[in-house]
Amino acid sequence: MRLGIFGLPQSGKTTLFNALTRGTQPTGIVTGKIEIHDAVVDVPDARVDVLASMFHPKKTIYTKVNYADIAGLDGSAGKSGISGELLNKLAQMDGFIHVVRCFENETVVHPAGSINPQRDVETMDSEFILNDLVAVEKRIEKLNDERRKGGGRDKAVVDRDLALFDRMHACLADEQPLRNIDLTADEEKTISGFGLLSRKPMLILLNLDDTQAAPKITSPHRQTMVDSIRGKIEMELSQLPEEDAALFMSEFNITELGLNRVIKLSYDLIGLESFFTAGEDECRAWTVKKNATAPEAAGVIHSDLQKGFIRAEVITYDDLVALGGLNEAKAKGKLRLEGKDYIVKDGDILNIRFNVSK
Numbered sequence: 001m002r003l004g005i006f007g008l009p010q011s012g013k014t015t016l017f018n019a020l021t022r023g024t025q026p027t028g029i030v031t032g033k034i035e036i037h038d039a040v041v042d043v044p045d046a047r048v049d050v051l052a053s054m055f056h057p058k059k060t061i062y063t064k065v066n067y068a069d070i071a072g073l074d075g076s077a078g079k080s081g082i083s084g085e086l087l088n089k090l091a092q093m094d095g096f097i098h099v100v101r102c103f104e105n106e107t108v109v110h111p112a113g114s115i116n117p118q119r120d121v122e123t124m125d126s127e128f129i130l131n132d133l134v135a136v137e138k139r140i141e142k143l144n145d146e147r148r149k150g151g152g153r154d155k156a157v158v159d160r161d162l163a164l165f166d167r168m169h170a171c172l173a174d175e176q177p178l179r180n181i182d183l184t185a186d187e188e189k190t191i192s193g194f195g196l197l198s199r200k201p202m203l204i205l206l207n208l209d210d211t212q213a214a215p216k217i218t219s220p221h222r223q224t225m226v227d228s229i230r231g232k233i234e235m236e237l238s239q240l241p242e243e244d245a246a247l248f249m250s251e252f253n254i255t256e257l258g259l260n261r262v263i264k265l266s267y268d269l270i271g272l273e274s275f276f277t278a279g280e281d282e283c284r285a286w287t288v289k290k291n292a293t294a295p296e297a298a299g300v301i302h303s304d305l306q307k308g309f310i311r312a313e314v315i316t317y318d319d320l321v322a323l324g325g326l327n328e329a330k331a332k333g334k335l336r337l338e339g340k341d342y343i344v345k346d347g348d349i350l351n352i353r354f355n356v357s358k
């Protein structure tokens with residue numbers, strides 16, 4: 001999973017990035033330039049730790065999330081679209097975290113001169129919508145050329161693409177992000193190379209001061225979540241040794257680390273869930289799209305497992321932990337054999353039976 005952290009200059013992106021990745025990038029440096037930091041971190045999942053304590057595997061492997069701290073958007077790229085390097089980076093993301101400044105601090109400049117989270121949410125929404133409008137208009141022009149000149153793709157195919165891009169154009173011209181419209185899987189494929197940003201799921205993260213209450217910010221758009229975080233505290237917290245962190249958390253009345261909470265929200269936002277493989281060699285968490293079938297989950301492990309899929313042995317995490325082991329689970333009939341139509345559920349532990357020559 002790749003998540004892009006963006007927001008207006010000095011909104012607290014790098015502060016949040018550090019909190020999520022236990023990083024130490026410098027914060028509070030005003031450059032106004034395009035600057036991107038990447039970090040890959042383990043997705044914390046206590047279930048993996050429990051499995052490891054049962055199986056004592058040689059290796060324990062968590063799934064990973066890739067965070068990118070993307071500085072350089074300032075709400076002004078709308079007219080011509082977002083520039084190359086920045087757009088490339090943004091287009092690679094599975095979803096976005098929009099950091100919105102709520103904290104008051106006179107020594108930290110706000111580019112618009114005042115604190116107004118609702119305005120900032122709308123500014124950045126428009127930034128993505130206008131970027132996409134430019135891209136969609138360019139595509140429509142090209143498609144019209146192709147249609148006029150002929151000799152290229154089948155006319156019916158060009159017309160189908162034109163209808164799709166016209167529909168997206170209408171959405172954007174109405175100042176709606178593309179995530180507000182329904183597309184078929186085929187249509188999704190057609191648009192995948194165009195770096196359309198307003199189609200991607202969005203978590204709006206209100207960056208609060210130490211004691212500030214979260215303002216009531218709403219978004220009318222689909223696949224959009226709003227939550228808040230005390231960025232600076234969370235960054236400090238992420239850099240403390242565990243014992244000190246616990247003390248600090250109770251002092252500030254924090255029950256769950258921001259990095260854990262943001263991961264959970266991101267999974268929901270993007271529609272992901274985890275399944276596990278467990279044995280003496282390795283205990284491991286994997287990520288799949290919700291409602292994935294058993295062969296699709298097998299394909300996440302290795303394409304050969306999907307191609308040669310025969311059956312999956314399945315047990316739920318809760319059953320395995322409650323019964324204390326695979327043999328006990330088998331004796332109680334909790335180990336099921338499932339076929340290719342089985343829909344994998346969050347927390348399933350899978351053992352894929354497959355045939356390589358299939």
Ligand SMILES: Nc1nc2c(ncn2[C@@H]2O[C@H](COP(=O)(O)OP(=O)(O)OP(=O)(O)O)[C@@H](O)[C@H]2O)c(=O)[nH]1
Pocket residue numbers: 007008009010011012013014015016026027028029030031032071072103104105108207208209210230231232233
């Ligand atoms: N009081 C307070 N200050 C914060 C908070 N989050 C960030 N800051 C301060 O705001 C300043 C900017 O934070 P950064 O994390 O560098 O912001 P940024 O969005 O990465 O800035 P650019 O990369 O320049 O766009 C720093 O001085 C931070 O200490 C917060 O939650 N509360």
Ligand SMILES: [Mg+2]
Pocket residue numbers: 013014015027069071
């Ligand atoms: Mg920064």
